[in-house]
Amino acid sequence: MSSIATDLAEALSTVRRPGAFFVAGTEEMRAPGLAVEGIGPIALPLLPVQAEQLIAAAERAPYGRGADTLTDVTVRRTWQIRAERVRIEGKHWPATLQAIVTRIAEGLGVTDPVEADLYKLLVYDKGSFFLPHRDTEKAAGMFATLVLALPSVSEGGELIVRHRDQEARLPLTSDDPSDVAFAAFYADCVHEVLPVNAGYRLVLIYNLLRRGPGRLPEAPDYDSEREAVATLLKNWAEAPRSPEDAEPEKIVLPLEHAYTPAELGFATLKGADAGIAQVVVAAARHAGCEVHLALVSIEESGIAEYTGGYFRSHRRWSGDEDDEDDAFEIVEVSERAVSAAHWRRPDGDPSPLTVIPVEEDEFSPPEAFDDLEPDEQHFHEATGNEGASFERTYSRAALILWPRDRLLAVINQGGLKVTLPFLEDLADRWAAGGDASVWDQAHDLSGHMISAWPVDQWQPYQDKERTSAGRVLHLLVRLGDAARLEAMLTAIAACHGFDNGDCSDIVEALCHLPPERAASLAKHLVEETAEVALDACGNLLARASAVDPAVVTGAARALVAALPGDPSRASSQPPWRRGPGVRPEFIADLFTALGRIDAALAGVAADHILEWPRTYDFDTILVPAVLTLLATPDTGGLAAVRRLRVACAAHLDGRIALPLEAPRDWRRDNTLGCGCKHCRALGLYLDDPTQKIWVFRAVEADRSHVEGTIRTAHCDLDTTTERRSRPYSLICTKNQASYERRRVQRERDLADRERLDA
Numbered sequence: 001m002s003s004i005a006t007d008l009a010e011a012l013s014t015v016r017r018p019g020a021f022f023v024a025g026t027e028e029m030r031a032p033g034l035a036v037e038g039i040g041p042i043a044l045p046l047l048p049v050q051a052e053q054l055i056a057a058a059e060r061a062p063y064g065r066g067a068d069t070l071t072d073v074t075v076r077r078t079w080q081i082r083a084e085r086v087r088i089e090g091k092h093w094p095a096t097l098q099a100i101v102t103r104i105a106e107g108l109g110v111t112d113p114v115e116a117d118l119y120k121l122l123v124y125d126k127g128s129f130f131l132p133h134r135d136t137e138k139a140a141g142m143f144a145t146l147v148l149a150l151p152s153v154s155e156g157g158e159l160i161v162r163h164r165d166q167e168a169r170l171p172l173t174s175d176d177p178s179d180v181a182f183a184a185f186y187a188d189c190v191h192e193v194l195p196v197n198a199g200y201r202l203v204l205i206y207n208l209l210r211r212g213p214g215r216l217p218e219a220p221d222y223d224s225e226r227e228a229v230a231t232l233l234k235n236w237a238e239a240p241r242s243p244e245d246a247e248p249e250k251i252v253l254p255l256e257h258a259y260t261p262a263e264l265g266f267a268t269l270k271g272a273d274a275g276i277a278q279v280v281v282a283a284a285r286h287a288g289c290e291v292h293l294a295l296v297s298i299e300e301s302g303i304a305e306y307t308g309g310y311f312r313s314h315r316r317w318s319g320d321e322d323d324e325d326d327a328f329e330i331v332e333v334s335e336r337a338v339s340a341a342h343w344r345r346p347d348g349d350p351s352p353l354t355v356i357p358v359e360e361d362e363f364s365p366p367e368a369f370d371d372l373e374p375d376e377q378h379f380h381e382a383t384g385n386e387g388a389s390f391e392r393t394y395s396r397a398a399l400i401l402w403p404r405d406r407l408l409a410v411i412n413q414g415g416l417k418v419t420l421p422f423l424e425d426l427a428d429r430w431a432a433g434g435d436a437s438v439w440d441q442a443h444d445l446s447g448h449m450i451s452a453w454p455v456d457q458w459q460p461y462q463d464k465e466r467t468s469a470g471r472v473l474h475l476l477v478r479l480g481d482a483a484r485l486e487a488m489l490t491a492i493a494a495c496h497g498f499d500n501g502d503c504s505d506i507v508e509a510l511c512h513l514p515p516e517r518a519a520s521l522a523k524h525l526v527e528e529t530a531e532v533a534l535d536a537c538g539n540l541l542a543r544a545s546a547v548d549p550a551v552v553t554g555a556a557r558a559l560v561a562a563l564p565g566d567p568s569r570a571s572s573q574p575p576w577r578r579g580p581g582v583r584p585e586f587i588a589d590l591f592t593a594l595g596r597i598d599a600a601l602a603g604v605a606a607d608h609i610l611e612w613p614r615t616y617d618f619d620t621i622l623v624p625a626v627l628t629l630l631a632t633p634d635t636g637g638l639a640a641v642r643r644l645r646v647a648c649a650a651h652l653d654g655r656i657a658l659p660l661e662a663p664r665d666w667r668r669d670n671t672l673g674c675g676c677k678h679c680r681a682l683g684l685y686l687d688d689p690t691q692k693i694w695v696f697r698a699v700e701a702d703r704s705h706v707e708g709t710i711r712t713a714h715c716d717l718d719t720t721t722e723r724r725s726r727p728y729s730l731i732c733t734k735n736q737a738s739y740e741r742r743r744v745q746r747e748r749d750l751a752d753r754e755r756l757d758a
């Protein structure tokens, strides 16, 4: 069956060697000894004073036209010194030059030995340039030109190299003064040097010669492949899409050589990979497709089988333990995940793409990843119920293509992990003055993200950190996209919950909407989420009311109506989604907000809270909350808070009035929940004012039953087990634990009472 994946691989099958018409880069260099006849040694990096000396000793560089050699500063303006007057030497120089020549030969795809022959030294000063031209053949065997820029400081002067309809713009500079920058290109390439704007550039020009017989190397010509690939891509990109469409969303073309993440880049591709990349990049541009480089990795795991001990023991004996894996055989791959990461763009700019899943039908050719050697493979022997298993990983560099207008669909394959960083990048670019297309792209992408929002997956985390929902709101606020902010707030409401960490982003989002829309969304949000995200709702109202109380009036009514307490009101949520119950922070937030919004509504809330003391416990919730509220001038004077304060004071006063004294004898409270014969004996001991210790000698089951009863009833008893003879004995000793607890409670009550009055 014909498909884009098979056709594309077929069209590229004839590209067998690097297709570069140029090679450029930098190479580390130990400073060579450079000397010019009539001047002497030249220091590197080049000093302005020596640049002037060189210019004084140089002549205007001519250019060739046909058989003639002409000098015209409107065509070429630069200074030259002929090779006979230049000496470059030093212990390390030959190795540096050889390393550069080797890289060039590889990049240009030349397998014969290549020799670099110094032709001249050029000095470019401010205003120097060279209009587009082709080099004339200056020596037998010359097939390319090498430009080697020695360390010098200059601006502008980029080298432009063209071959057919392709163009490379090479800066010929290095940030590091110990690097030499170089560029080489086939002799038939048209090239030009743009004007140097400042400083001086010092370059050595070499003729690159191929010694030996046969046709001289030429820039490879993959025109027919490029055309075929462009046509395939264009048809694929322009074909209408439908849900039952069999065509893949993107195409993954594996490369031949191995690359680490650090090595991966369009400029550093090896051998035929460079040729294929060049063809694909050019074709994709014509076909409206985007190309990236990425590392594709495959992770597999499944069932293995142990295939025999003989080989294993044999290998053990030979000491080659690494081969033990050979004693296993893979039976079945049960899980397989393919993804692409480490994205590189053809222009070398950083890519915001992170990890994107790869579908099996996206490989070109379809069997591209079938016979790979795994990078890592581990077998695990059978243990207990588990049979023998294996896991292995493969990785391979690939070119990945998609139609430009399908970008968002491709990104969406990766879910929030991919879309969020991408949206972040778009927001950054928009903030940095990006054009309307950046905003449009962000608008489209956020639309995809919100419509696919995982509304049924929210769980209460109580996080202080902003979650994905908060991050999206934050980015939409930065983009000023009111329509998407509304949609995102609606999606959060549909989750029936949100986190504390997102409250400030929600408030910011509300501020970006017309007040009426903000008010209705805030109310909707609280109605939908109050049951599971009570804390977050209180937090939201406290923050929002500080900005504009009117916007959250409806939301506040909804929250008060949803206050928990009444046990007859059924919950609509499964237990795992319910929050941790009421916390003092919520009560403080609630009255802080209500104080700003509506004092009467605060009164309604106080009534409700005092009506359900099981939900709003005085000691753990109300007293700490009221103390916080009293400490704030805004809320301390609120009538509802004063009523809560009075109730708290009465609760504390009631307990303070209870008698508090240490037990006078050994009688202890008997609140045992069991009436079995052992527990009855325990009860008699508790009631006895003279018996301090009770020894219960019994089998383990009875001892632990009695111990459990003691624990449940919080008896004032210490227990230990004496293991001298069987059956062992449980030894109980009476203590004053409950009196101690009451004493500590009394101290706290007195302190709290004092703070309530302060």
Ligand SMILES: [Zn+2]
Binding pocket: 674, 675, 676, 677, 678, 679, 680, 705, 706, 709
């Ligand atoms: Zn019992």
